[in-house]
Amino acid sequence: MPKIRITDVSLRDGSHPVFHQFTVDQVVRIAGALDAAGVPMLEVTHGDGLAGSSIQYGISKVDELELIEAAVATVKQAKIAVLLLPGVGTIHDLKESRKRGASVARIATHCTEADISAQHIASAKELGMEAVGFLMMSHLIEPAELVVQAKLMESYGADVVYVVDSAGAQTMDMVHDRVTALRAALDPKTHVGFHAHNNLGLGVGNAVTAVKAGADNIDGACRGLGAGAGNAATEAIVAVFNKMGWETGIDLYGVMDVAEDIIGKEIGITPIVNRPALVLGYAGVYSSFLRHAENASKRFGVPTAKILEAVGKRKAVGGQEDIIVECAIELAGADQPAPELAAV
């Protein structure tokens, strides 16, 4: 019976749908309940990783270091992980998170750019952290090319390398081929992970496919709280894995309560496969662009799906949120639109 480690990313990927407005109280209650339910790892960071709080990605309501500290103080057994995108966050930011008690560093790069993570992965290890390599937008390259990048991350010291379906664009065959290739090529001691987005409605199914192909680290978010149509829902992953006979060590009813009572009722967000989310998955666009495109749509009077299509045509990668406003301005055909909008 395979033992699968679930990382719940509600407090990181879930930062996107709440516009990075998590409060200490929310973090304490969500982290506390997930910890009590036996979730072994929780990711707590701005949606775009350490130092992501910016005009580009959205300003955090509460400094993420405070949120990390609060989560660390709350949990009894779970590890607290942080996300870092080299180019956005720095080793300095990683050290600060370590001081606050984070013990796992997830270092994310675009799937072809693993070599910019060498310093950060090595620093994570020097700081005594577990290092996870996170290859984003992995639908864009062939499995053999992804293997080359995964091996780079492994060579820098990554303990786990993730296939990340940032655009929620992968069919089950695509997930199978990528995870299988990594599992075959990496050292047996290196774990393989998978991070789903549900833009095509395949989140949980893809997580199952990934485990069957050899992944033993799987990301979920309660009620799917994540960018685009959300992530694979943690509670659904646990339910399905229970039925498959795969061990997660997580109490199903405990995570259901978080999903239903805190995220569903209090936070009041349930990501769904709607038109713009489906466009993300279909066109292969970075999921975090959704909320920014919705804002730009209101501001410049251009449909969200049209903006996302234009962004996809420009081959934007994760982090290029500024191209959304630029595409919207171009689609609106005016240099100086009437600026009426809530802050991004």
Next chain:
Amino acid sequence: MPLNVAVIGSGNIGSDLMFKIFRNKNLKMIALVGIDPNSDGLARARKHGVAAIDTGIDGLLARKDLMDQIDLIFDATSAKAHEHNAPLIKAAGKFAVDLTPAAVGPYIIPPLNLKEHLEGDVTNVNMVTCGGQATIPIVGAIARVQPVAYGEIVATIASKSAGPGTRANIDEFTETTSKAIEQVGGAKRGKAIIILNPAEPPLIMRDTVNVMTETEPDQAAITASVKQMVADVQTYVPGYKLKSGPVFDGNRVSVFLEVTGAAHYLPAYAGNLDIMTAAAVRVAQEVYERREALVGAK
């Protein structure tokens, strides 16, 4: 009489610098210095009749015949190498233009603070980063109209235009650029983000500048100042283009830029490298003009 210059570093940046120097009638390329006898850059220098030294800065310092002629040295090596080279260049009495992140001397963004620094006794200047050269002029253009609380820049470059040095030390980009946004751009707080995009065909460098003014932005004055600044940068980087903006939203001002390279040596999409070498040559041009003015006065 032209200003005689040498370039240390025979890679892409050093080669592009050499071709820009050939095109400037006030600068004369005396030597290209590398450490690999088989480097393409050194071969190109030889082909153009330029002394090609393959034994590094020590090899250059040993060539008294060349050193007697040289006025200014561009360093296009690495931060670590420049820390070694800087005192040697200073001891030899030459002016250093540092294109590495070492930042031994003050940061220079030509349209903002070139003249100010060259009026003093500074003999080593640092060219910040490619993203800094592209965006800090705009931060400065807004800050000269009214106080800027926060300046944030996002530079997106083609993966192919990011060399191994940049890739291995990407934090140097974010940290150096952030500091220069404050020190040269005039923002109270600076932040920089860099993104590498592997799309084919490679994308042209694009930059976004987001600024928060302390008080309500004077839209007309900021728009005029930004447009003037774009024109000023275009005098030495013809491919520098204002794509959109300034766009105003409360106290937020956003400006979208694109930088197409001159393709003197590097491909046109590598506007990020072009703006660095162009800004460095702009510094040398200023050093030349100052010397001529002094000679004229005498």
